[in-house]
Amino acid sequence: MIQRIQSLYLILSALLQGLGLIFYPKRLLFSAQEVAYDQHYLMLIVFVLMTAGPVAVVFLFKNRQLQFVLNRLLIAATLVVWAIHIIGYVKLEKADLLHMAPMLVYLFYMLLLVMANKAIKRDEDLVRASDRIR
Secondary structure, eight states: OTTSHHHHHHHHHHHHHHHHHHHOOEEEOTTSOEEETTTSHHHHHHHHHHHHHHHHHHTTTTOHHHHHHHHHHHHHHHHHHHHHHHHHHHHOSSOOHHHHHHHHHHHHHHHHHHHHHHHHHHHHHHHHHHHHHO
């Protein structure tokens, strides 16, 4: 359901992740090696799931518990990718602002996912409260 605020947060997070991949295609690995996401198959799979995941979660509006769990998995995956990028950034001899931009994209992506999770939780609490009244 598009009229719910968590749907807006999830769509915005998918757009942000997709635009981040388009404008900043290179990511840092543990070894501070700069690699394009489409050159490394595991990274490609993770980024496609991180981009398509929020859109898929929007269509699970009838099952809020599954939405909540999948959203948490997306947050955990983002934290892992973010940590890998930060470790690579710390190991760089010559740090550059261009390497900082994907980290900010991950940060805003996680922020939107957390806000969506709070909205999903609020909806679930509202439904449970109305079920108690009946």
